[in-house]
Structure formats: C-alpha cells, structure tokens
Amino acid sequence: MSEISTLTIKIPLELKEKIRAIAADNQLSLSAEVCQRLExxxxxxxxxxxxxxxxxELHHGEIGQSGD
Structure with missing residues (x-):
C-alpha cells in the first residue's frame, strides 16, 4: 500500500456537496472518492x-482510399 499524505484544499461548497453525494452513492468516503477521481x-x-x-489513422486511411 502506498504512503498516505494529507492535502488541504479549498473548493466551492457546491462542489464539495456534489462530491459528497456521489461518494455516498458509490459507498465511498469523501476522501476515497476524491482520490479515485484524481487517479x-x-x-x-x-x-x-x-x-x-x-x-x-482511420481518417487518413479513408482519405487515401477516396483518392482525395
């Protein structure tokens, strides 16, 4: 397991609440949700x-085939 470090950031309250709600839906902690999204x-x-x-590459092949 990798070493754990603390990071304090400032984000808008609305963003925090969105992340908190998604974390709850995913049955993750707020920290785990943020880490997963960063990764x-x-x-x-x-x-x-x-x-x-x-x-x-596909587009180039199509151009080559059409004679353009």
Whole structure:
C-alpha cells in the first residue's frame, strides 16, 4: 500500500456537496472518492491520446482510399 499524505484544499461548497453525494452513492468516503477521481484524471489524457491517434489513422486511411 502506498504512503498516505494529507492535502488541504479549498473548493466551492457546491462542489464539495456534489462530491459528497456521489461518494455516498458509490459507498465511498469523501476522501476515497476524491482520490479515485484524481487517479482517473491522470489516465484520461493517455486514453484520449490513443483514441485520437486511432481516429486520425482511420481518417487518413479513408482519405487515401477516396483518392482525395
């Protein structure tokens, strides 16, 4: 298990309440929900890059086939 550190941040109350509600729906603590969302945010750019690259490759192939 990784080492745990404390991080104090200031966020709008409305955002905190949204996160708290989602955490409750997911049966997670507020801290666990925030950690999970932060971890996911680091994975999204890599997934988006792969998707964009694949889309560009497919699009390039379509252009090459149409003779444009």
């Amino acid at each position: 996911n945010s680091f994975e999204l750019p890599a997934k988006a890059d792969k998707t964009a690259k694949k889309s560009a």
